[in-house]
Amino acid sequence: MGIKIDRDLCIGCGTCLGACGSGALELSGDGYAVVNDNCVMCGMCVDACPVGAITLEKDGGESDISAYHGVWVFAQQTEGKILPVAYELLGKGRELADALGVTLTAVCFGSNVQQPEKLIHAGADKVILADDPKLGFAMDLPYADLLTKLIRERKPEIVLYGATAFGRSMAPRVAATVKTGLTADCTILEIDGETKLLRQTRPAFGGNLMATIICPNTRPQMATVRPGVMPALEPDTSRTGEIERLTGVEIPDTAVTLLNTITEITGDNITDYDILVVGGKGVGAKKNMKYVKRLAELLGGNYGVSRPLIDAGWAEYKHQVGQTGCSVAPKLLLSLGVSGAIQHLAGIGGAQTIIAVNTDPDAPIFNVAHYAVVGDCIEFMQEMIAKLEAKQ
Amino acid sequence: MKIIVCIKQVPSTNEVRMDPVTKTIIRDSRQAVINPFDTYAIEEAVRLKEQLGGTVYAMSMGIPATERLLRDAMARGVDKSLLLTDRAFAGADTLATSYALSLGAAQLGDFDLIICGKMAVDGDTAQIGPELSAQLGIPFITDVCEILEASEKKLRCKKVTDNGFAEVEITLPALITVSKDINMPRFPSISGVRFSLTAPFRSCTAADVGADTERCGLTGSPTQVVRSFTPDRSHKAQPLTGSMAEIADAALKIYEEVR
Numbered sequence: 001m002g003i004k005i006d007r008d009l010c011i012g013c014g015t016c017l018g019a020c021g022s023g024a025l026e027l028s029g030d031g032y033a034v035v036n037d038n039c040v041m042c043g044m045c046v047d048a049c050p051v052g053a054i055t056l057e058k059d060g061g062e063s064d065i066s067a068y069h070g071v072w073v074f075a076q077q078t079e080g081k082i083l084p085v086a087y088e089l090l091g092k093g094r095e096l097a098d099a100l101g102v103t104l105t106a107v108c109f110g111s112n113v114q115q116p117e118k119l120i121h122a123g124a125d126k127v128i129l130a131d132d133p134k135l136g137f138a139m140d141l142p143y144a145d146l147l148t149k150l151i152r153e154r155k156p157e158i159v160l161y162g163a164t165a166f167g168r169s170m171a172p173r174v175a176a177t178v179k180t181g182l183t184a185d186c187t188i189l190e191i192d193g194e195t196k197l198l199r200q201t202r203p204a205f206g207g208n209l210m211a212t213i214i215c216p217n218t219r220p221q222m223a224t225v226r227p228g229v230m231p232a233l234e235p236d237t238s239r240t241g242e243i244e245r246l247t248g249v250e251i252p253d254t255a256v257t258l259l260n261t262i263t264e265i266t267g268d269n270i271t272d273y274d275i276l277v278v279g280g281k282g283v284g285a286k287k288n289m290k291y292v293k294r295l296a297e298l299l300g301g302n303y304g305v306s307r308p309l310i311d312a313g314w315a316e317y318k319h320q321v322g323q324t325g326c327s328v329a330p331k332l333l334l335s336l337g338v339s340g341a342i343q344h345l346a347g348i349g350g351a352q353t354i355i356a357v358n359t360d361p362d363a364p365i366f367n368v369a370h371y372a373v374v375g376d377c378i379e380f381m382q383e384m385i386a387k388l389e390a391k392q
Numbered sequence: 393m394k395i396i397v398c399i400k401q402v403p404s405t406n407e408v409r410m411d412p413v414t415k416t417i418i419r420d421s422r423q424a425v426i427n428p429f430d431t432y433a434i435e436e437a438v439r440l441k442e443q444l445g446g447t448v449y450a451m452s453m454g455i456p457a458t459e460r461l462l463r464d465a466m467a468r469g470v471d472k473s474l475l476l477t478d479r480a481f482a483g484a485d486t487l488a489t490s491y492a493l494s495l496g497a498a499q500l501g502d503f504d505l506i507i508c509g510k511m512a513v514d515g516d517t518a519q520i521g522p523e524l525s526a527q528l529g530i531p532f533i534t535d536v537c538e539i540l541e542a543s544e545k546k547l548r549c550k551k552v553t554d555n556g557f558a559e560v561e562i563t564l565p566a567l568i569t570v571s572k573d574i575n576m577p578r579f580p581s582i583s584g585v586r587f588s589l590t591a592p593f594r595s596c597t598a599a600d601v602g603a604d605t606e607r608c609g610l611t612g613s614p615t616q617v618v619r620s621f622t623p624d625r626s627h628k629a630q631p632l633t634g635s636m637a638e639i640a641d642a643a644l645k646i647y648e649e650v651r
Contacts, residue, residue, distance in 0.1 A: 172519035176526035181614035255531035260559040372629035383640040
């Protein structure tokens with residue numbers, strides 16, 4: 001696939017150089033137009049050429065989707081440690097691979113990646129591992145380039161990514177480079193019994209609408225899934241599989257240089273907690289935030305807040321739960337004095353159990369909560385704190 | 393410095409109306425606003441211009457009425473606008489949209505920097521920035537929360553990562569997406585509003601930017617929506633009642649069960 005310039009027709013006029021928006025065309029020493037690596041195959045030079053010397057060739061081989069087989073999961077790591085979302089994706093990936101009767105492969109890039117066999121235990125048949133000091137910190141460009149290369153060589157039919165900050169950044173770069181679809185933040189993934197296509201269901205409009213999306217004509221079919229949405233399988237240490245360590249991988253320098261990383265205290269990320277205490281406007285005053293924090297601490301969890309509290313300066317942005325903050329998926333979420341604006345509800349859909357406390361019996365939060373307490377959240381927190389402290 | 397800001401028209405509410413035939417969203421210009429995340433992109437571009445000099449372009453792909461929002465951006469410090477509008481662009485997914493935007497950027501010529509909001513609040517995909525960078529073959533950084541140093545050649549940025557922040561340097565031309573804590577967008581000035589009302593406005597069709605219509609809109613979109621539905625919200629929460637002490641006991645029992 002690419003731009004082809006017919007030297008028999010080219011008159012070396014240079015019109016195409018001006019038409020190209022990517023700086024991908026130049027005149028060779030002998031006076032013909034040539035294409036360089038900047039080409040995005042937009043085809044603008046094709047129309048600009050006054051003598052019809054330029055054509056955009058589409059590769060028949062690459063668009064042949066029957067050549068694509070197998071399910072891949074991109075397993076993200078941080079400091080050599082594989083993130084939990086990788087195991088969650090493998091749980092779903094196993095189901096999809098079994099429905100298609102194909103293999104499940106985990107693809108992991110990093111430096112000194114610890115225990116890659118855990119990916120096998122979590123359901124993978126095979127692991128492709130690129131272990132290189134240059135891959136230690138997850139950077140979009142080298143990761144996307146390497147993954148794109150592997151996808152082009154080995155042609156998986158499905159690739160799943162965790163919708164982490166990094167996954168949401170790298171996966172679309174890969175998608176647009178291999179020119180395929182990518183469905184963000186899927187909550188349901190299933191194989192269509194008849195067509196064998198991946199049916200990808202995701203919320204949009206802050207969760208007001210669910211859409212099921214397919215990618216019928218290009219491969220791979222790619223999706224991101226938020227952490228905490230899919231359950232991981234129980235690790236099965238008796239499972240065996242091949243761990244292929246890529247050798248001779250060249251990781252060229254890119255135009256982006258990492259200067260420094262600032263790791264926040266591990267576990268300070270509210271998405272990492274099984275228990276979350278989330279305060280809303282009903283908390284009433286900044287001084288009452290101490291109850292929210294204390295209750296979270298006693299329950300062994302962390303605290304979050306709805307957006308108005310961020311705007312009021314009662315908590316830092318990293319504690320914001322909702323569409324413009326974090327989406328969370330804890331085992332238990334205590335929602336205290338949160339009315340439940342749609343943007344907030346969009347961020348708590350993954351919670352397994354929600355206990356909501358609000359003085360307004362008609363608050364929308366009760367439409368998604370599992371347990372409803374109509375009452376004052378401060379009183380509730382004080383009572384909970386007293387009981388938990390008494391137990392200590 | 394030549395900076396392009398990509399903006400998207402989004403509904404001001406999240407109330408959704410669907411076209412039952414094409415299963416795509418009916419976009420109604422009456423209540424449209426600039427995607428909130430893009431307002432931070434506009435502000436950051438204007439600040440860079442004020443610091444380094446240059447021109448800021450606002451670009452959007454959308455219905456003709458998007459002109460109003462591009463003019464609003466011009467009231468906030470943007471110098472020029474480009475609207476890509478054509479029926480051929482309709483129904484585009486992120487790949488087809490980023491393709492169209494890449495042609496728009498090419499049309500504007502030698503840019504140094506493209507700034508996008510981190511994501512749009514209607515689709516929530518956060519894919520356009522990275523996909524556009526791939527279409528143009530330029531480097532990118534997502535989730536930038538602070539520009540620490542800027543020159544005509546390079547940007548030094550602080551970005552949000554999964555476990556904290558990273559400081560990265562990027563060689564221009566490049567694309568960045570910005571998070572909402574990067575700045576506080578300004579209000580339009582009176583002179584800005586005056587300028588925006590009378591400034592020349594440019595819109596292009598698919599043919600104007602030399603688009604391959606096979607790669608635009610619904611036709612050029614690899615993903616297809618096969619079903620849309622409103623999620624079931626009919627479930628009833630189980631009430632916890634009694635004195636607050638009894639309620640707290642019940643809540644602690646649930647906590648013990650699920651932890």
